[in-house]
Amino acid sequence: MPRRRRARKVVEPPSFKGYRPYGTINGRREGRVELHYEEYEAIKLADYDLMNHQEASGIMDVSRATFARVYETARRKIAKALVEGKEIVSVYGNAHLENDWFECDDCNSKFTIPNELLDKICPLCKSLSIKTILH
Amino acid sequence: MKTLITSKGDSTDSFFDLRFGRGKYFCIYDSETGKIEFIENLNADAQGGAGTKTAEKVIELGVKKVISGDFGPKAKDLLMKFGIQMVMINDSNKTIMEIIKSLS
Numbered sequence: 001m002p003r004r005r006r007a008r009k010v011v012e013p014p015s016f017k018g019y020r021p022y023g024t025i026n027g028r029r030e031g032r033v034e035l036h037y038e039e040y041e042a043i044k045l046a047d048y049d050l051m052n053h054q055e056a057s058g059i060m061d062v063s064r065a066t067f068a069r070v071y072e073t074a075r076r077k078i079a080k081a082l083v084e085g086k087e088i089v090s091v092y093g094n095a096h097l098e099n100d101w102f103e104c105d106d107c108n109s110k111f112t113i114p115n116e117l118l119d120k121i122c123p124l125c126k127s128l129s130i131k132t133i134l135h
Numbered sequence: 136m137k138t139l140i141t142s143k144g145d146s147t148d149s150f151f152d153l154r155f156g157r158g159k160y161f162c163i164y165d166s167e168t169g170k171i172e173f174i175e176n177l178n179a180d181a182q183g184g185a186g187t188k189t190a191e192k193v194i195e196l197g198v199k200k201v202i203s204g205d206f207g208p209k210a211k212d213l214l215m216k217f218g219i220q221m222v223m224i225n226d227s228n229k230t231i232m233e234i235i236k237s238l239s
Contacts, residue, residue: 015208107237108225114218123200123222124237 008038008070009061010095018089019081026085033081036093039074046071105129138164138200139193140234145173147232151224153204156185162231163196166239186210193219202234 014037038060045056057067081088103110104122111123122130141158143150152158157179163172178188186207193201193214200220204227214221224234 013208109222111222112215112220114215114220117220123220124202124224124234 005094006062006066008041008066008093008095009059010037010041011059012041013037013095014040014090016090018087020087021081021085024085031084032087032089033077034091034093035074035077035088036091037095038070038093039077040090041095042067042071043074043078102130102132105131136166136200137196137198138166138202138238139196139198140164140201140231141176141203142173142231145175147171147230147235149231151202151204151227151229151231151234153225153227155201155203155206155210156181156187156189158189158203161192162235163198164235164238169239171235184209187213190214 014035018032041060042056045051045059046053049056051059053064053067053071056071057064060067060070062070078088080086101110101112102120102122104125104127106127106129107122107125109122109124113120120130121128140162141152141155142160142162143152143158145160147162149160152160158176159179161174161176163174164170165172176189178185178192181188187209190210190213194217198219200222201214202222202224204225205223206214206221211221
């Protein structure tokens with residue numbers, strides 16, 4: 001069995017759902033590139049906030065080597081989208097958001113639990129059977 | 136504690152509205168007094184910023200819990216900041232009464 005993939009912490013998810021090329025000469029290509037939240041975060045930390053990989057990996061709570069790998073796949077995906085004229089969509093991936101959402105096993109509702117609320121129950125059906133979800 | 140539920144109409148038999156900022160009506164249920172009140176959403180047809188304006192309204196009303204289908208990123212941030220609990224239900228066949236019953 002492969003080793004469990006460690007969730008990469010993402011401070012803020014991307015503010016878009018995707019990017020689409022326009023005015024492509026050969027028409028828009030089929031297919032899309034799925035950019036994960038953690039890949040977006042890696043690009044943001046390294047190339048927008050201009051951090052070095054050591055600092056950035058600390059923020060994302062992974063090792064420097066893992067950060068470098070995430071960053072590399074992110075760059076390759078963006079390059080692929082640009083060269084092949086493909087659409088980019090942002091998908092959740094292996095991220096772990098700072099603000100957690102929960103899901104109730106009984107009624108399937110999704111909800112947040114603000115800090116001031118102490119009891120971890122479903123706000124709708126009062127079920128105790130809730131789990132953290134990657135929103 | 137006050138709960139806000141987005142609604143398609145202004146009675147408890149109305150269906151639940153999946154949209155937050157552009158839901159037609161808001162049902163406000165007070166779990167202490169049992170009072171149920173409906174108010175029209177004035178931002179439902181706004182050009183933009185409906186989610187933000189609605190979130191501001193929620194804060195103004197002193198609501199602690201909001202039940203809707205989904206929340207936009209800006210509304211989410213604002214509600215998160217003010218410690219308001221968000222609940223998402225993905226079922227538009229529910230009536231307001233059914234939701235209130237499950238709450239109490």
